[in-house]
Amino acid sequence: MNFITCPRCGRECYRLFDSVCRDCFFETFKLIELPHVLHARICPACGAHLHRSRWENIGSIEDVVLKAVENALFIHNEAGDVEIYMEPREITPYIYRVRAEVDALVREEPVHAEAETEVRIQRTACDMCSRESGRYFEAIIQIRAAGRFPTEGEKSRCMAIAREAMESMKKKGDRLAFISETLEQKEGLDLYMGSMNASRQVCRLITSELGGSFSESPTLVGMKDGRNLYRITFSMRLPEFRPGDVIRFRGKIIQIKSSGKKVNGISLENGSRFISTPEELKGAEKIGNIKDAVLTVLVSIEDSAILVLDPETYETVAIKKPMSLNAEAGSEIPVLKTSYGIFALTQSEIPQAK
Structure with a gap:
């Protein structure tokens, strides 16, 4: 192997790096640079971190500290296969010391470098919290x-x-x-x-x-x-009508079961299912709520009708027999009296009969 004399230090070497030996080259080569002091701004209210003129939520204070060091750490553009190790150490709640170690390959030579910096935490309200505390608003929902x-x-x-x-x-x-x-x-x-x-x-x-x-x-x-x-x-x-409301719509007496984009209900006259929309129900008349139901005596049961006592006058009146009626003559059943007549309910349809 032919050796070459370094023109700077006079030592023999097998290879030159920019006209000098390896040791002379790496004496002046800076693998990394890191400022002695860094500042990190954190919002005390929400914990957001100011990063490149933008407030971001990136995690704990240690995460913010390491992010600040990572952004400030300069690594030479000739470095390859870079490995970075950083160790944060809390001095006070507002000051951290961070040691950074970097291993890399530069011109096929392994290089190791270390640096230490101090990260000072500045607690400043972020844009969001400043606006929120100042009652900033772009819209009103009524x-x-x-x-x-x-x-x-x-x-x-x-x-x-x-x-x-x-x-x-x-x-x-x-x-x-x-x-x-x-x-x-x-x-x-x-x-x-x-x-x-x-x-x-x-x-x-x-x-x-x-x-x-x-x-x-x-x-x-x-x-x-x-x-x-x-x-x-x-x-x-x-929506105008809520679950439990009883309405009169197009001549039908409907008990509302659920109300959303679709309104589902049941006819109190024949038990048939009812589906509509809030828009279609405009103009419907609310005639009661199942919370207004009361108990009255079931006098007798016919084929398609039942005889009950009017809960106000105590007169015997005939009303339509509910499809799901499960009661015997002489017992009490819940009914709802409206301006359009009396309607029988099942016990399960009302939260609590009065």
Whole structure:
């Protein structure tokens, strides 16, 4: 093997690296560079980390610290087969020391380098939390019900759906997916929403589960960078009729079983199944609710009719016999008295007979 004399140090070597021996070359070669001090900004409210001018949720404080070091760590572009090891050490809740070790191949030679840095944590409210605390909003969802006031149960469920949707959309990257304010009105709820797109998704989810419909109404509130800025009011109307309501529709007496995009019910006259939509039921008349049912005496049973005592006058009246009647003469059965007559119910159809 022919040896070559290094022109810098005079030692013999079998190969030159940029006209010098290996040792001389790697004396000045910087495999890695790392600043002595780094800063990481973390939101104290939600834990988001400011990364390249964007707030991101990337995990624990240690994850944020390691991410900051990883982004600042410079590795020479000649390095190949790079392996990085980083060890964070907490000095205080606001200061971490991180040691970075790198192994790589440079011009087919194995190289090892180490560096240490200090990461200082700066706690600053992120854009989302700043806006949320400042009650920023892009849209208002007005939750109402057609021809009535929403029940407490409906309002609670709407709020639960909205919160679940906000959590889901935050995970998908919509940092404005929050409810900045909730106002309870006599006629319903007003939700002030940080994200217009999230608001639209909430409306879709509520109408999908509870039925009803919603409309959008934009309002111009200003300009930014030459573009008009709008706030959207989402007007939501829950269905007029709820499960348990008894309605008169096209001459039929219907007990509502479920209400959503489709309204399902049963005829109290012949037991037949009923399917419609909230839109088709506009104009139907609510004549009662099964919670208004009372117990009365079943006097006798005929082929297609039964005799019962009127729960108010105690007179014997004949009414249609329910298909699922399972009672004997002399017992008590639940009935619902309306302006269109008395209708017999089965015990299972009412939450509790009065």
